[in-house]
Amino acid sequence: NAGVTQTPKFRILKIGQSMTLQCTQDMNHNYMYWYRQDPGMGLKLIYYSVGAGITDKGEVPNGYNVSRSTTEDFPLRLELAAPSQTSVYFCASSYPKGVTEAFFGQGTRLTVV
Amino acid sequence: AQKITQTQPGMFVQEKEAVTLDCTYDTSDQSYGLFWYKQPSSGEMIFLIYQGSYDEQNATEGRYSLNFQKARKSANLVISASQLGDSAMYFCAMRVLLGGTSYGKLTFGQGTILTVHP
Numbered sequence: 001n002a003g004v005t006q007t008p009k010f011r012i013l014k015i016g017q018s019m020t021l022q023c024t025q026d027m028n029h030n031y032m033y034w035y036r037q038d039p040g041m042g043l044k045l046i047y048y049s050v051g052a053g054i055t056d057k058g059e060v061p062n063g064y065n066v067s068r069s070t071t072e073d074f075p076l077r078l079e080l081a082a083p084s085q086t087s088v089y090f091c092a093s094s095y096p097k098g099v100t101e102a103f104f105g106q107g108t109r110l111t112v113v
Numbered sequence: 114a115q116k117i118t119q120t121q122p123g124m125f126v127q128e129k130e131a132v133t134l135d136c137t138y139d140t141s142d143q144s145y146g147l148f149w150y151k152q153p154s155s156g157e158m159i160f161l162i163y164q165g166s167y168d169e170q171n172a173t174e175g176r177y178s179l180n181f182q183k184a185r186k187s188a189n190l191v192i193s194a195s196q197l198g199d200s201a202m203y204f205c206a207m208r209v210l211l212g213g214t215s216y217g218k219l220t221f222g223q224g225t226i227l228t229v230h231p
């Protein structure tokens with residue numbers, strides 16, 4: 001059972017570079033989320049999606065973009081990386097009906113230097 | 114807009130004692146779910162317990178119970194018989210259910226670091 005898979009697990013990026021964080025889930029969940037977590041802090045919602053083709057901004061969307069072309073995949077794109085984007089990024093997914101928990105990936109630790 | 118507030122940055126408890134972690138929330142939606150997650154030092158997010166806004170009984174899951182007071186908009190986590198392995202960061206979260214203004218959105222609080230002393 002793969003669940004939610006994030007790649008890569010670690011990445012060092014230079015200022016101004018771009019990259020895509022990959023997130024795939026195999027549970028046929030409609031809802032998917034991207035969060036960032038700075039050291040010792042809570043999870044801040046970047047973007048979320050309630051289904052293929054539908055995305056919406058969270059609390060901290062600036063500097064990021066997402067797309068949702070399939071139910072399984074929800075990639076997060078960082079354009080022109082900045083040191084302020086150094087963080088741990090979590091992808092999560094959940095079933096849409098009822099009160100059901102979200103399942104999280106293992107996280108991607110990103111450092112921008 | 115939804116907001117989750119956890120006012121206790123850190124909590125300490127003696128092993129085998131009970132501890133309550135506070136969570137208050139704000140939403141204009143009528144249908145929502147409340148969740149608690151544990152994040153140990155290894156970093157993974159572990160789901161603990163949930164409560165629906167229409168559930169009349171408080172949720173329980175082993176040593177975890179959720180003290181849900183809808184009128185006060187609070188959803189406190191109670192851990193009974195604390196164990197050393199309970200030392201971790203704990204997050205409260207809320208998701209608006211289908212039909213709400215921001216349905217699907219899952220919002221987290223700032224977290225509370227729990228330290229269990231032997």
